[in-house]
Amino acid sequence: MSHKREKFVSASDREAAFVAQRNRKMARSSHAYVRGNTQKFYEWLDSSQRSAVPAGPSVWIGGDCHVGNLGPLANAKGEIAIQIRDLDQTVIGNPAHDLVRLGLSLASAARGSDLPGVTTARMLEQMVEGYEQAFEDVQAGAKGEVARPEVVKIAMRDALRRKWRHLARERIEDTTPGIPLGERFWAPVRGVKEREQALLRPGERAPPGDVAALAR
Numbered sequence: 001m002s003h004k005r006e007k008f009v010s011a012s013d014r015e016a017a018f019v020a021q022r023n024r025k026m027a028r029s030s031h032a033y034v035r036g037n038t039q040k041f042y043e044w045l046d047s048s049q050r051s052a053v054p055a056g057p058s059v060w061i062g063g064d065c066h067v068g069n070l071g072p073l074a075n076a077k078g079e080i081a082i083q084i085r086d087l088d089q090t091v092i093g094n095p096a097h098d099l100v101r102l103g104l105s106l107a108s109a110a111r112g113s114d115l116p117g118v119t120t121a122r123m124l125e126q127m128v129e130g131y132e133q134a135f136e137d138v139q140a141g142a143k144g145e146v147a148r149p150e151v152v153k154i155a156m157r158d159a160l161r162r163k164w165r166h167l168a169r170e171r172i173e174d175t176t177p178g179i180p181l182g183e184r185f186w187a188p189v190r191g192v193k194e195r196e197q198a199l200l201r202p203g204e205r206a207p208p209g210d211v212a213a214l215a216r
Contacts (some may be wrong), residue, residue, distance in 0.1 A: 031108040058097040063089035065098035066105035072159035
């Protein structure tokens, strides 16, 4: 079976196409809106009473910590943990901002699923308790695994079972040993692929120009 031909969008038109696509997704639900509009979240924080948000130390934060950006990640030793997996908006800031954003994401997801208010409250309570527990374990010098909810254990077990063949079976549609870009990605514009390959070759300088600038 051949791959579906993707509609080509020129580099100059991609920003407008991306914005339109994002707005369509955000219109589907309140949770999708929260996920897709980080700027509005920080504008809301800035306009609210600053005393309402605890002032933590300036550290690296995810910047866009919502439910969809959490999932299993493996380190070089193959050890699995649930971590933030999308770091494109990482900044040095107040760690409370990540907690507020995660809480908002949980509450909007619960609202979109028509869950009762008491369930939303319990979800937020568990989030805060888990955050506090991490500090208690460090202060106590605890070693070993932190108690994980059953849903987290299931996600980690599924991640450990995943192999390359599972990804290939899901994504590759014919005998060609390549994974198609799919609907979420656009083909790179001319020159980007060559520059990326040069960056990955040790000891070789990339050709003049900025890869990110080429994609704009």
